[in-house]
Amino acid sequence: MASLNVYSTLVVLFLTCGAVMATKENDQIIKENNCETKIGLPCALEAFTGIFETWTISTKCCDELVGLGKVCHSALVKRTLENPLFKDQSPATIIAKSIQTWNNCLALIDSPSPSA
Template structure:
């Protein structure tokens, strides 16, 4: 019985340390890449809504997301998923929506604009 308690304590410690390390890693990526200064708040909200809720992202904000870069985009999504407020969301679903939003924006950026 004592070994079960020790084992449980080790599992909890491992999971807690892993989550703390992931948070520090994402924070480091965000800080090192100066991610917080690359998008206007309105576009951050559009991107958030398109990933974590039901919404779309405008062409203008797709351009800002592209400038933000995939590394910053991924770090922000992962850090948001670590927030206890979002514990009930499916990480797999959110990651899929994040990739879909990125790919949709990339397609908009890569497609030639209609001529005037």
Template sequence: MANLNVYSVLVVLFLTWLVVIAKEENDQIIKENNFETKMDLPCVLEAFTAIFKTGSISNKCCSELVVLGKVCHSALVKRTLENPLFKDLNPATIIAKSIETWNNCLALIDSPSSSA
């Protein structure tokens, strides 16, 4: 029985360590690349609404999001999900909306009509 308790404690410590490392990694990516200042505030709000609430993102803001890059986009979404204010949100749903928003913006920017 003592082995089970030690094992349980080790598993909890390992999982806690992984969460801390992931959070630090997202923060490090964001800080090193100065990602928080590379989008205009109205576009940040549009992207946030499209991902975390219900809304759409304009062509202009899609362009800014794509220039920001997928690594930054993912890091910012993951860091937002770590915020206790968003603890009631379903992470799988938010990640799916994040991927959908990214893919839609990427397709919009890559389409021939967007450069006209």
């Protein structure tokens, strides 16, 4: 439960203030694309917890994540990895999970819903 609180705090930090250690490139992408305004806090928390931990993401949040756009998604994940709190995380593993999450959400949103 403590890790959930850490992720909640980080998501709020990234969506409202930006990370102190963020690179100019990621910050510029995020700013130019208004990335921080394209996904709600609950879904941002769910998505990032899904990527940095091992949680599933709901269809609703997959829809918001896909609506965020791949460029924003990638920039936000990379900016998160720059935070010292994630120094023990493997960037290659997190980026791979990020891509997998993106692809899973894209497939879920693009697939036709079952007939009633």
